Amino acid sequence: MPNHSILVVDDELFVRELLEEYFSKLDFEVSVASSGPAALKMVAESRFKVALIDLKMSDMDGIEVLKSIRELDENLIMILMTGYPTVESSIEAMRSGAYDYVIKPFRLNELKDIISRAIKEHQFRSEIGDIKSRIDTIERKLASLTNEQDLKRPPKKSKRTAVTESDGVYSRTAVVSDSDLAADCQLERWGKLLKEGLISQQEFDANKKRILAAV
Amino acid sequence: MNKILIVDDELLIRDLLYDHFSAHDYHISMAESGQKALDIIGNERIDCVLTDLRMPDMDGLELTRKVRESPNRNIPVIIITGFPSLESAIEALRTRVYDYVVKPFNLNRLYGTVEKAIAEANGNQSHWEQ
Numbered sequence: 004m005p006n007h008s009i010l011v012v013d014d015e016l017f018v019r020e021l022l023e024e025y026f027s028k029l030d031f032e033v034s035v036a037s038s039g040p041a042a043l044k045m046v047a048e049s050r051f052k053v054a055l056i057d058l059k060m061s062d063m064d065g066i067e068v069l070k071s072i073r074e075l076d077e078n079l080i081m082i083l084m085t086g087y088p089t090v091e092s093s094i095e096a097m098r099s100g101a102y103d104y105v106i107k108p109f110r111l112n113e114l115k116d117i118i119s120r121a122i123k124e125h126q127f128r129s130e131i132g133d134i135k136s137r138i139d140t141i142e143r144k145l146a147s148l149t150n151e152q153d154l155k156r157p158p159k160k161s162k163r164t165a166v167t168e169s170d171g172v173y174s175r176t177a178v179v180s181d182s183d184l185a186a187d188c189q190l191e192r193w194g195k196l197l198k199e200g201l202i203s204q205q206e207f208d209a210n211k212k213r214i215l216a217a218v
Numbered sequence: 219m220n221k222i223l224i225v226d227d228e229l230l231i232r233d234l235l236y237d238h239f240s241a242h243d244y245h246i247s248m249a250e251s252g253q254k255a256l257d258i259i260g261n262e263r264i265d266c267v268l269t270d271l272r273m274p275d276m277d278g279l280e281l282t283r284k285v286r287e288s289p290n291r292n293i294p295v296i297i298i299t300g301f302p303s304l305e306s307a308i309e310a311l312r313t314r315v316y317d318y319v320v321k322p323f324n325l326n327r328l329y330g331t332v333e334k335a336i337a338e339a340n341g342n343q344s345h346w347e348q
Contacts, residue, residue, distance in 0.1 A: 093307040094318050104308050 039063030252276025
């Protein structure tokens with residue numbers, strides 16, 4: 004598992020060394036911090052996917068560290084470790100958004116499984132974040148295109164016709180309905196998004212199908 | 219109006235929660251078992267589930283796991299228990315329970331928790347769907 008960066012925060016040297024050695028051998032990029040403030044400095048300067056945080060540390064407890072890290076990087080997955088588990092601290096961990104609560108002593112291979120799941124969770128959250136920002140960009144673009152078109156675009160003629168009668172003379176005239184115009188505008192906008200590479204051909208085709216079905 | 223689902227095998231608790239939350243303008247559905255709760259979740263729009271931990275056929279954690287596997291996986295679930303344990307609290311954290319409330323509980327605080335859970339879920343900002 005290359006390039007998965009994890010941060011170990013523990014005031015016990017033995018735990019830091021053990022986890023650093025174990026996870027480095029598994030090709031993780033491991034950083035260690037011996038205190039809460041040191042961990043916060045590292046999170047502010049580098050990107051990590053997962054942080055393993057000791058619950059009881061002398062200067063700043065694990066829950067406090069977790070909450071402060073959340074302010075710096077909301078996608079970082081945090082796992083609390085403790086040799087002194089209690090119902091209260093596990094509930095507090097849940098309320099603070101911890102991904103897991105691991106009791107010391109732990110089996111390293113079990114911790115490895117938890118970290119692997121946490122990395123998948125991190126990837127999932129990052130993808131959700133990307134999709135949300137892409138939707139925001141598309142919505143902003145659509146809004147600006149709508150404004151542009153309202154000002155510039157002359158109405159297009161529809162291919163539809165209707166037979167009308169006046170003083171006994173029948174003639175065929177073009178009919179441009181509101182829904183035709185709306186569909187034209189929408190198709191043109193989605194076309195621009197496609198051209199600018201903001202959506203895929205597949206997304207364009209799906210939207211085209213939906214718009215035409217509604218006419 | 220938001221709708222909550224109250225799941226408890228004890229009628230007394232269901233009634234207590236019903237009275238409190240209906241007075242706060244919530245729509246309420248009630249179930250006396252986990253299976254009935256799942257049936258309701260499959261058929262109605264539910265904004266938050268309040269469930270007892272210990273129930274005879276399906277406990278609150280099993281109910282949460284099944285909700286997480288369903289199309290309605292993002293509904294916030296709050297576990298209520300008179301028998302807290304470290305194991306169940308850690309399991310609750312792992313199944314993404316929104317909160318784990320120990321009886322006897324303060325009704326106003328529980329109301330605040332439900333309000334917060336629904337607000338975060340609506341903004342897709344539950345602490346597990348950030």
